[in-house]
Amino acid sequence: MAGGGRAWSDSTPLLDPSTQRDRFSVEMATAVPLEVPRRSVFLGVDVGTGSARAGLFDEDGKLLGSASSPIQIWKEGDCVEQSSTDIWHSICAAVKSACSLASVAGEEVTGLGFAATCSLVAVDSEGSPVSVSWSGDSRRNVIVWMDHRAVKQAERINSYNSTVLQYCGGALSPEMQPPKLLWVKENLQESWSMVFRWMDLSDWLSYRATGDDTRSLCTTVCKWTYLGHAHMQQISEKASRDMEACGWDDDFWEEIGLGDLVDGHHAKIGRSVAFPGHALGSGLTPTAAKELGLVAGTPVGTSLIDAHAGGVGVMESVPVSDPEYKDMDQEAICCRMVLVCGTSTCHMAISRSKLFIPGVWGPFWSAMVPEYWLTEGGQSATGALLDHIIENHVASPHLANRAASQGISLFQLLNKILESMMHDKGSPFLAALTDDIHVLPDFHGNRSPIADPKAKGIVCGLTLDTSEKQLALLYLATVQGIAYGTRHIVEHCNAHEHKIDTLLACGGLAKNPIFIQEHADIIGYPIILPRESESVLLGAAILGAVAAKKYSSLNEAMKALNAAGQVVHPSKDPKVKKYHDAKYRIFRELYEQQLSQRSIMAQALA
Template sequence: MLPCKCCRGRSNKFGICCHLFPCAVAVDSDGEPVSVSWSGDTRRNIIVWMDHRAVKQAERINSSNSPVLQYCGGAVFPEMEPPKLLWVKDNLKESWSMAFRWMDLSDWLSYKATGDDTRSLCSTVCKWTYLGHAHMHQASEEDSRDMEACGWDDQFWEEIGLGDLVDGHHAKIGRSVAFPGHALGCGLTIDSAKELGLLAGTPVGTSMIDAHAGGVGVMESKAGSDPESKETDVEAICRRMVLVCGTSTCHMAVSHTKLFIPGVWGPFWSGMVPEYWLTEGGQSATGALLDYVIENHVASPHLVKSAASRRISIFELLNEILETMRHELGSPFLAALTNDTHVLPDFHGNRSPIADPKSKGMLCGLTLDASEKQLALLYLATVQAIAYGTRHIVEHCNAHGHKVDTLLACGGLAKNPLYIQEHADIIGYPIILPRENESVLLGAAILGAVASKKYITIRHAMKALNAAGQVVYPSQDPKVKNYHNAKYHIFRGLYEQQLEHRSIMAKALA
């Protein structure tokens, strides 16, 4: 696979970018790559998670009204694997005939490491429509190898035109499915151990999607407990939502009962925390959107050089500029600088809760000003728009059965204090940051610790290794709350305006 922009050419020892989960990997019967590109280049054998080539295929699948769809928020999204696979079958017939295995990238890495083709319950349930709950009374976390592939809905694959994936007891998409952290095969093979500089036989756990590993790495981080509270750990974990903030943002909450929430992925049984139902909201472009907004502004090159000369990030520099502007303009609080600038952050569609991959980004309040200060305002307005999107997801989930009142944030964007404070102020809940900065890596380590029998279960490991760091509280200034309520009202109206515009233009082109 070719290195991607986010790694700037720095990939791991398997030659694969570490930020590309979940993705669809195609290999032939010899384990060699099969192209999923019009170019036929076999180095391009992975469809990245954010690829939206399969919008039409997703629409066709959703027209089937399969019972499977109710466990995807009512509809599959182009970022899920069935529409991507259907696109390949529709458009690259030679590649389709050559593909011997279709795997999530994380499953491919564990297969490459161990030779064990067992797939992860996390990836298959969350992205491939595997119905893991079909066995919730037959398999436990400690005995997950008994969970065979009858969780696949064969009728679904037949109805959408991918019935050949059912052949050979689902050999191409996974015969065996296991809980994350299940010890695979005999551990690292001799070849893989040599390549990685590790010992052969080192335990390797069944994988997780990177964002979900972040959830495992932070979900049990508690900022102290009320000694008078009678709430159990079982209840407390169901009041939390994890924001894994990177190129995109995943919003994950768990529950003991399955909650069907229109436009929000899930409920996925054991999709993140074993034995719990996972609700997974998301925004397809957050960090990627901020990069886009900054990099495409005329003032960006000079700011990048200034930040580099001071050895700080461009985000730190922009935050400083905003603070200077607040003092110069006498703004009552920093957020008020954007009173004339409004953003709809759907530059790569809306994953949740509107679930509209055709939604577009919108900017209101632009002028001819091309200064660094204007870029800083646009950056702040975009941060706020992302936070309004998160507020929309949280409110929507709570309106459909969740009782979220605490957020936990991890990932690269969570290291930006302005980003986190705006989220706390806009959503109105405290945000717990983990003590361990790299929560995704901690989640991956937890899987390895369970595979090596250091801990009995993932939950035991989470309780032992998760720890809270800073807690960011929302502003208590009523003016801040009123300001964001007003902007949130405008934010919600931008999408409605877009729908109206679509309707007008559709009639014009009819």
Template sequence: MDHRAVKQAERINSCNSTVLQYCGGALSPEMQPPKLLWVKENLRESWSMVFRWMDLSDWLSYRATGDDTRSLCTTVCKWTYLGHAHMQQIEKESRDMEACGWDDDFWEEIGLGDLMDGHHAKIGRSVAFPGHALGSGLTPTAAKARNFELGLIAGLPVGTSLIDAHAGGVGVMESVPVSDSESKEFDEEAICRRLVLVCGTSTCHMAVSRNKLFIPGIWGPYWSAMVPEYWLTEGGQSATGALLDHIIENHVASSHLANRAASKGISVFQLLNKILESMMHDLGSPFIGALTDDIHVLPDFHGNRSPFADPKSKGIVCGLTLDTGEKQLALLYLATVQGIAYGTRHIVDHCNAHGHKIDTLLACGGLAKNPVFIQEHADIIGYPIVMPRESESVLLGAAILGAVAAKKYTSVNEAMKALNAAGQVVRPSEDPKVKKYHDAKYHIFRELYEHQLSHRSIMSQALA
């Protein structure tokens, strides 16, 4: 969520390098090249002292094994490493692990050519597929440090990592209901019709395809960055769970609401959902979503990651009153949930307009445990949402990597098929009034951003 490097991202995007094609056409300030450039320009002493630059997941595997091999997931998704070039080199060099997907011209052009020294040692001279067994496994030092809590032993296989959200994707992508008459084999086409929602502080939207799809404003296509030998498309919203927390905690009724929830032994979200259900019955509303007919939220409080790739976008709340009560907070909370869902619908529509054929969603993460959040998404997007049997899908995805490294399974695909399992399926309402209502609100949602662009232009001209 760190957006300090907006100016650096803008400068990098002006270079028109071919690597930008593989991140939606423009680098986000949330990615590593602009962040690295920011550090070089603002923390020069620190820059000169750094031995290695790593993502957290690569750092953890390095500390566990002493092996500096980086993940194809982290390097491709965040560092502009070209995974398809890596694959071509592996085929040519008999699976040589030396990193060959770095575009040296790009790093030189943006002012970070010194990172190419030592065959890219500071950012990754060795890159491997997620689940590749690292080094000699868990080192004695790492095993000793963790033995008391986990009971691990030296030499335990450790797999190359995934970014946390992408581990969630691996932990849920094959969690679909399968009847006895259907094949349990890995379905190359069916998996391409699914979109994984990893819903937490932010939300990642991940879909895979057999062919590379260049989609403006959507990160990717990333070769083998999540599911091996598939191109990954990654959309996202920079603040979702964080936005709901912000909306609730900054409302005048927040403290009283939190005390009431604590006295009942439930979460604030559970209490808000109960308030909404009561309001629906008291007001004779046909469905919960209809309570927000005069409140509309554009949830870009921390910029728009997808599909506009606009870090300068701002949030909008339309329909405020002087009411400071809990019921009004509940309505604002619901309208924000809907705004987030309309944003996801926009991403799905945008992906399908550019070659995807998404018709099923799979959801995991903290927000996925909120039934109102999930039902509103199903109603607004119009597709069923499958909840995995294992609610902690990120942990399951990580376990899959370990299982593959330990040779329990021959591939990540095989392990996904064996260990993913479906739970509840949440379907969109069949009431045509619900669809009509959300279509109307979605139209307003899209207009809010267009109005913002118009306002931005007017004020830019005024300050010129």
């Protein structure tokens, strides 16, 4: 098999990791005069909203192969739920398919890392699922990140003005875990009494794989109000990188009505917290290894949230041969913002000092890159919004059929229609096609920088036209609205002491050239795309490489395995800038008008 392969037949029983290595060496020595080094392959697993994906990378960070498997999801109003059992089965299918496609044997996988959405998992003392659903269906034990059932609980928690809130942009989002936990306690008392562990999904995956329920600084700091800098202080005092959790604020949990989660040294929410990439337990358990088609004992690194894995997979992807980037010092990383563009978009920037930015999550200590403070902006619906806009248009089915007949995606066809319209109308540039249609993209609330979960989307400039061309214009205006939202976030961060001047983009939407070019033109900064488009998978694989001790730190692994691809520069045409400045002004006014209208209606109903 390529790269060394096995030295024994498939029927040879697997031994424990240390014995297996010894036997491998003996049999290789018997078979050939010289020892053939086994290649190192790093496996990353990413669980998104709709699928589980697995990717295998070599020691240069190049993708050898990837595969995906769909995940079941239940949506009922504000409630969005999944099954951890279904998710695990999908992961196993994806890993086996990826290994097969890449011709990688299980024993060639040197390390494994997990990334996932920041969904909430409930399991009992046996590790079995506990329902978090009104239906009582025990399969539905995952509250998905986008679930907004806990808006009232979030408002109540925020009213207490706890000191932990200053590390979340001043207020908790209903997408974070404390409001969701409070909702379950208040509405599903039987389930609440049955749950033995509450876990972020990526932490549950590493627990399911290793039996070690150590939580990640990434998940606990970003979604659970864990104070990572308190963890830092204990690390410096005791010189350890895997400490008993010491960043929980017990007064906060008592105040919001969840004091029972403090019991047993926080056993239900995390007694031990570690840096991303920390080697967990004894690696893969025999059971998990068999299910995944891998080898027991394979190192597994402490997990990351999927967006943060994207940051790790792309943050150091700068073109070193380019004079513009060649002389960057070590602090240049603090001038970059990563856009992880998928169902939602996350905006990740790091700094050496803690920066408190109203309406933007953080500062989170070591939540992505160890020993840096993370600032995290976000838009709750981007890819999901584009899908919604397109799928709910009357021209969508016919357009989808046309795209399928041409063997291209619906987005590629829409981009072609826009290019044709630009030429037919003699438009000076493509963006000018939307001069009389404007979109406020807050269809699922505003995560940042306004932090208003009650915000609504607005489309201004509709007509009776139901043609494919009208859908193309609506699509373009929505892309622009998303980009104006990102500009708002970047400007807000820079107004609060960040010095962002370069963007790096990854995720599904980053593969769309119009999406990226509009962002570059609207924000006015170059956007670097990574060499490997599967940056979230690479970020997860980097965790496995660090756990396997192939690199001394996450920072070193990022520099070794990240690589730049195309650089997209903003237009130099001053007319383009003038146009987008005008539309951005309208974008900002749309929200102000919404606030005014909300006030008028509140007074009318008072």
